[in-house]
């Protein structure tokens with residue numbers, strides 16, 4: 175449910191929180207992982223095994239790929255009418271979802287701010303044309319309506335929440351998990367840390383249904399340098415019709431003559447903002463080495 179240094183909070187079948195350590199120097203589990211543990215004391219244990227994962231979700235910083243969560247089915251990005259959200263960060267989280275093989279969901283919050291919401295809506299229209307779902311809510315002024323609209327998207331899903339701070343991610347979490355604050359305190363208590371503990375991610379089971387949400391800290395950057403160039407290419411659904419139609423079969427779609435992607439861009443069939451992000455991520459990716467066993 176949470177990781178803090180070498181300590182891991184495990185929720186067991188009886189609903190208890192057990193603080194576990196791992197044996198040896200193996201890479202630790204991530205939020206959302208399923209593990210087997212042996213109890214070593216009251217609310218304490220040792221992790222014996224990590225069960226197979228369906229997927230892993232990473233974000234890179236300047237130095238390395240950081241494992242944030244595992245076993246996800248959905249990535250929800252929270253944006254708001256105000257303050258203005260970053261297109262670059264939203265685009266990157268959609269790429270992260272595609273690269274992880276999970277469903278991207280965009281939540282537009284603060285639609286009560288009518289003028290700003292209209293602007294945000296027109297900026298988001300692009301993503302609608304790409305097939306990404308946008309759910310509009312006003313978590314503060316209409317929490318009941320928000321819950322009604324959000325619930326079908328979250329029940330039975332394992333969702334990781336991402337967003338810049340100030341967009342309403344905490345409001346969203348509290349809407350879906352009314353006892354989230356108590357759950358956060360329980361995790362901090364189990365870890366014997368103060369209330370200001372910064373864990374990388376925390377898992378909250380949905381109280382009224384199957385499903386869970388994993389909250390991640392608000393971010394200002396969303397590094398994706400760990401993705402291989404091929405993964406970046408496949409993470410842009412609008413490129414798919416043009417791939418395989420370039421003059422060179424190892425085309426990077428950055429500068430080559432006879433590139434079908436660059437031609438589609440010129441004809442306005444691919445959005446300039448999306449291509450800029452694609453080119454940026456491809457260059458970022460090409461300056462990294464990608465070990466075959468590492469994140470891809």
Ligand code: GDP
Nearest residue numbers: 284312313314315338339340341342343344345
């Ligand atoms: P976080 O930083 O992403 O976790 O965002 P919070 O949930 O803490 O919300 C940031 C600010 O936006 C707070 O001052 C909230 O009161 C405000 N806020 C959240 N939802 C809404 C909304 O639907 N409408 C308006 N006008 N303000 C909201």
Ligand code: ZN
Nearest residue numbers: 420425427433
């Ligand atoms: Zn090309």
